Every structure is written in structure tokens, then in C-alpha cells.
Amino acid sequence: MTTAIIQSAGLGKHFGSATILDGLDWQIAPGQVVGLLGRNGAGKSTLLECLLGLREPDAGVVRIYGEDVGQLSDATRARIGYVPQKSDLFEWMTPRQMLGYFKAFYPRWNNAKVDNLLLRWGFDKLMQDKPISKLSGGEQQRLSIIRALAHDPELLVLDEPVSALDPVGRREFLRELIDGVIERGTTVVFSTHILSDLERVALDLAFLKDGKIALQGRLDDLLEGARRVVGPASLLDGKRLAGELRRQRAQDGTVSIVTHGGAGLALLGQEAGVRVEPLSLEDLFIEVTQ
Amino acid sequence: MFGLSALGAVVMPLLILLKEDDLLFAAGMSLRVALTGVVLGWMLYFVPGAVKLNTPAVARLVPRLRRRLVEVTALVWVVAVAMATLLSLNTKLPTALVLLGTGGWIAAFGLGQSGSKVGTWVQLAFTGAFVFHRHIPPALFEGVQHGTGFAVALLLMLAFAAYALQAMFLNGGERHYAAREAQILQIERMSPTGQFRERRQNRFDASLYRWILKRDSATRDSGRLLLHLLGARNHWVNRAVVLGAILALAAGALLVLHAYGSAQTQQLVKDIGWMFPLPLLLGAMFDTEKRNVRLKDTAGEQALVRLAPRLPAGAPAFNRKVAVMLLRTALLEWAMLAGAVLCAGAMTGASAASLFTQACLCCLTLPLVGATLRDHAHRSGLLGWRLLLGFALSLAVSAGVGMLLNRGMGLPTAVGAALAGIAIAAVLVALGFRRAQTAPYAFPAGRLA
Numbered sequence: 001m002t003t004a005i006i007q008s009a010g011l012g013k014h015f016g017s018a019t020i021l022d023g024l025d026w027q028i029a030p031g032q033v034v035g036l037l038g039r040n041g042a043g044k045s046t047l048l049e050c051l052l053g054l055r056e057p058d059a060g061v062v063r064i065y066g067e068d069v070g071q072l073s074d075a076t077r078a079r080i081g082y083v084p085q086k087s088d089l090f091e092w093m094t095p096r097q098m099l100g101y102f103k104a105f106y107p108r109w110n111n112a113k114v115d116n117l118l119l120r121w122g123f124d125k126l127m128q129d130k131p132i133s134k135l136s137g138g139e140q141q142r143l144s145i146i147r148a149l150a151h152d153p154e155l156l157v158l159d160e161p162v163s164a165l166d167p168v169g170r171r172e173f174l175r176e177l178i179d180g181v182i183e184r185g186t187t188v189v190f191s192t193h194i195l196s197d198l199e200r201v202a203l204d205l206a207f208l209k210d211g212k213i214a215l216q217g218r219l220d221d222l223l224e225g226a227r228r229v230v231g232p233a234s235l236l237d238g239k240r241l242a243g244e245l246r247r248q249r250a251q252d253g254t255v256s257i258v259t260h261g262g263a264g265l266a267l268l269g270q271e272a273g274v275r276v277e278p279l280s281l282e283d284l285f286i287e288v289t290q
Numbered sequence: 291m292f293g294l295s296a297l298g299a300v301v302m303p304l305l306i307l308l309k310e311d312d313l314l315f316a317a318g319m320s321l322r323v324a325l326t327g328v329v330l331g332w333m334l335y336f337v338p339g340a341v342k343l344n345t346p347a348v349a350r351l352v353p354r355l356r357r358r359l360v361e362v363t364a365l366v367w368v369v370a371v372a373m374a375t376l377l378s379l380n381t382k383l384p385t386a387l388v389l390l391g392t393g394g395w396i397a398a399f400g401l402g403q404s405g406s407k408v409g410t411w412v413q414l415a416f417t418g419a420f421v422f423h424r425h426i427p428p429a430l431f432e433g434v435q436h437g438t439g440f441a442v443a444l445l446l447m448l449a450f451a452a453y454a455l456q457a458m459f460l461n462g463g464e465r466h467y468a469a470r471e472a473q474i475l476q477i478e479r480m481s482p483t484g485q486f487r488e489r490r491q492n493r494f495d496a497s498l499y500r501w502i503l504k505r506d507s508a509t510r511d512s513g514r515l516l517l518h519l520l521g522a523r524n525h526w527v528n529r530a531v532v533l534g535a536i537l538a539l540a541a542g543a544l545l546v547l548h549a550y551g552s553a554q555t556q557q558l559v560k561d562i563g564w565m566f567p568l569p570l571l572l573g574a575m576f577d578t579e580k581r582n583v584r585l586k587d588t589a590g591e592q593a594l595v596r597l598a599p600r601l602p603a604g605a606p607a608f609n610r611k612v613a614v615m616l617l618r619t620a621l622l623e624w625a626m627l628a629g630a631v632l633c634a635g636a637m638t639g640a641s642a643a644s645l646f647t648q649a650c651l652c653c654l655t656l657p658l659v660g661a662t663l664r665d666h667a668h669r670s671g672l673l674g675w676r677l678l679l680g681f682a683l684s685l686a687v688s689a690g691v692g693m694l695l696n697r698g699m700g701l702p703t704a705v706g707a708a709l710a711g712i713a714i715a716a717v718l719v720a721l722g723f724r725r726a727q728t729a730p731y732a733f734p735a736g737r738l739a
Contacts, residue, residue: 049593049735052597053596053731054593054734054735055734056667056730056734070603070604070731071603072603073603074599074600075599077597078599080597082593082594084594087590088589088591088593088594089590089591089594090518090588090591092491092499092523093503093522097500100504101503101507101515102594102598103507104506104507104509104510104600105512105515105598105599105600105601131491
């Protein structure tokens, strides 16, 4: 069995009386590309920060490449790339200075890749010598991604990396992510709200809800197995469906049940007044995270 | 502000009435204090808030808001000027000058508060006129107080006030967007934290920083690299250049004094000139606060640096590295300040004894370097009154120890106090390092509660 790259057990985090992470257990295997989904404020950024040891959890342990996240060795840290949600990038430096600064920390630095990305992502000579504070939000985010990719990380953690990018920028980033990162076997964990991007990139999805991973699986399996069953309350009330995720009663008295991987739905769909519908990723997101 | 003014407006007339039985004068003084409080509150709180509120989008898109801000500002200005003028009646102050002066100065202050350089220059001009009023031809003062001269001056003052009002509350567009950065900077300067924020680099700063960063990146020394979390303008090389410039200016001034000053002045400089550079030592206090604010402002960058290799793993080792970096910076900056003070003292031709006293006084500020060692996982930002209080306490203890040693051992008070200052600094540093060993990992995302 392959050892997980990230292992978290019983991870807990509270902000005041609010529980953000509630005994969360999660494992990321080598080469896995996981899209982390959750509503605003669900704790995605907090989870990623705890996984990287940037935030101290109130409970639980996290191990990366088998090392305690609070004691990561130089070699392990050199294997990690991180794009934070907010691109705080030494805004008094120029892009060239900032990249040179981080290069000094890392034992391995792919200059050719950096130059290539700078060129492809529109950082001409003038822009490379401009203070980062003068760059637009999208430009700063692109620079943040270049910085995270520059040392060819084996584990890439991206916290909403495309939120400030325009469609062209997003497409270029996804192309780089697929061709230059995922193809190399890099393990990727990223959170985003743009579901169409996830469908293009992520092979696995994890839904964060109420401080726990509420649902996780391969994208295809999740979409294939997710169904919404709508029918009269007289028939569905009192009937517990296999793989049931959510049950809701509408004002007209009908009951809507979201299931995942439940068997026997075909038979139920033949009952009078019962509909069994497939779910899109957006539907699934709404149903799981609501 | 208003509470203090109200208190002053009540207490001041009571004190006057206790001393002399002049009800009219006491009432006038009460009104003056109240008016000063209202005007100060308006200038320091209302104007910055109003300017902040009047963004380019708000100015153009929110109906009536900009007009209302202009109206309220103009109304307060008119009332303040009218009240000041009325209160100058039956006093020795020339009423016309009070009218012109308060009108112009308040407008200039408001303009300056909105980030306009014109406002700052006009305020400087007013200050200059106030300080050097004896050198201004009396005919000019006379001229603007009567007849045509007054009418022209009044029109000029009103035109300037109208310009100030318009410049304070721009009506959107390119000009407003261009002025916004200066406005925000000025508003930020009004807050204690804002004063220590990283400012935009000028060309000299930028080229100096380019050299420093290139050199530090080439060495790949994690301690030096960590130092860049403090920003571009807080590097010790930058400080050395600034102090060098101050010393060069002081040397120039002393040369001029040597060439043209009277023998009496030169002797005075020789006797007490060494005291003038002493306020430079307070720079150590501002440096401490600046580092605190910078370490709060660069939380995002800190996360990236923490993940980078070459920095020690584990909270105790990492915290120790941070503490060493901060202590080294603080010590270096203190040494440079002390060196500059001693150098300036030597330039005045001070005696060896005076320079020795100066060196002892420098040691009294040494405990400030200990204040830079904090638990950077929990707390951040300004130390504020805690730093002031701690420094005052340290000074008091040092002075007390100095006096005790003087009585007990005959050691000069300054030497005893300096030794106490060094001892306090050593204790603070030791405690700071012990805290760093046991504190949680510094610079977590967000901060621990």
C-alpha cells in the first residue's frame, strides 16, 4: 500500500465558539489531484493552512511525507509548493527580486521554467522591474503561481488559485497545471469555487462541511453515483435510502432525497410519482454543502 | 477630544475666577477652549473620515453625499472662523488678522489632511510667518488689516478656502483616482500604526535596496533573508545612509557656525552642543515599534518564508532564529544611533567628560532592544503605552541604581545608571530568548488568540 503524502487525524480548529474543523481525518495519496470544495467560510483555507503547518490546530496531528508538520525538514519543505488565497508577495520587491529572493531559499530552482512562465504569462521586462504592489490582482496571482511552481514541487497546495484570473489566465494556468504539473505525477490539492475548472483538472473531489470531509471520491464515480430522488411523501417518508446524503420536504408535500452510490434506485424510479435524476457537479455541490 | 474640551471649558474659567473676578474674561476663555476642541476634533476626526468616505466612485455615484460633505465642512469652517473672530474682539489680537489667519490656516490644515502637498506648504508658510513675524515688515501687517488691503486678503483667503474645499472633496475622475493614494497615505498617517507602515520607495531607496537584496540573496544566509520581512526601508544599510546624511548636514551646519558664529555662540556649542543630538536616541523606540508593525503587516509573506527550506524546523529553533534576527537588527540600529550621537557630540568639540556622559546616556536606551523580542505567534502590532511605560520604568530604575551606587561606592551617577541600563537590557534579552524557546511557532497564519 502506498504511504499517504498528507495524513491528518482528528484535526480540530476553533475560532472562538465556532468550530471550523471538527476531528477531521484525511489522507492524500501520491499523485492524487484533489479538488477541495466547500461553501464560503466552510474552512477550506484553514484546513489547507493546518495541513501545511501554517496554522496551529487545536487538536489532531498532520504528517507530510511522514514528518510531523511542525518539524518539516528542509528536504520536505523543498518538495512543497503553496499558492495562498491572498497573494502576499513582498509587494515592495519587483517580480524579478521576489523570485531571486525565494530562489536563495531553495536547493533546486527551475530557471528555465520560471523564464518560460514569465514570458508566456505576460511578464515582460518592464513588468518584471515594476514593484509588485503596482501589479493588478490577477498579475500578482500569476506571479504567486510561478513562485510556487519554480522549484518543481512534488506536492502543490493551491488555495483558490484562479479567483483573480480572467478566463484566458485561468485557461493558461490550467494548461500548465495539467501539462507541467499533473503529468509529472505531482500531488495536487486545490480549493476553488469554479466547478468547470475542477471538472477539467481534478480526478478526486472532497467536500468540506461542518468541519469534516462530508464526501470524497473520484469525480466520475461521484457524478455517476449521485442521484436525486423526488417523490410523494407518502411513499418516501419512513423509507431510508442507501447512500442517502440529504433529505428535504418541499412545500407541495413532495420529498427530495439526494443519494450517492445507493443501489435499487432503478426499481424505486418505476414507482408512480417518483423521479430519479442524475446530478451535475453544481447540483452535487449544492446538495452536499447546503 | 470633545470630553477633554468640555472639561477644559469648565475647569479653565473656574481657575480664572479663582484668581481674578472677571466673569467676561472667564466666559470668553471657556468659549475659546470649547471652540479649539471642536475645531481640533473636526480637523483630526471629521475631515479624514469625510475624505476617506469620498471615494471616486462614491463622489460620482452616490446622490448628494459629496455635496453634503462639502456643506458640512464649509459650515464648520465658517462657524469656526466667525467664532474665532468674535472671540478676538476686546483682546489685544488684531481682529482682521485673526479672521484671515484662522480662515487660511484651517483651510490649509484640512487640505493637508486630504494628502495635498499645497496644504502642507501653506501650513509651513503660516508656521514660518508665526515664528518670524518680527521680521515681516509692519506695513504689510497694517496693510492687510484695513481697506483695500483687507478686502484683497479676504478675497484671497476665501478663494484659497474654496480651492481647499474642492481639492479635499474631488468629484471623481482621473484626478481623484490619482490623488487617492496620497489621501489614503495621509489618513493612514493619522493612526499610530499607519505612521510605521512601509512607504513608497524613492529612487535612491530603491537602488539601495536592489543592492542589499542582491547581496543577501547571493549569500543564501537564512537570517539575512529573514530580515527582508521587515521591508525595503527598514534595513540597517538604509538607516546607516540616513544617519550619515544627518551627520553630514550637522557637520555642514557646524562649519558654517565655526566660520560665521560669534565666539560666545561657539563656546556655547562647545559646552552644551553635545546635548542636542541626544533626542536621536529616541529613534530606538520608534525602531522597535516600526519592526512590530512591519511584522504584523507581512503575515502573508511570513507564511511563504516559513514553508521555505533553509529556515530551522520546529518552533524553538525557528523562534530562536527570528529572535536572533530581530535582536541583531535592534542592536545594530541602536549602535548606529549611539554612534551617530557620539559622532555629532565629538563634532561639537565636546570634552571627553561630556562625551563619556553622552555614552552613558546612550546605554540608558539599550533596554529598548529587549522590547523587540516578543511572542510572535500570539501578539503583534504596536506596543504603544506599554513600551513608553516600560522605557520610563527602565529609566527610573537605572537612575535610582545610579544614585545608589554613587552614594554607596562613589561611582558617578551616569556610570551607575548606564551599568543598570546594560543589566536591564541583558535581563530582558535573556527573558525574551527563554520566551522564544517555549512559545508556539512564530508567524502562524492569522495569529493565535
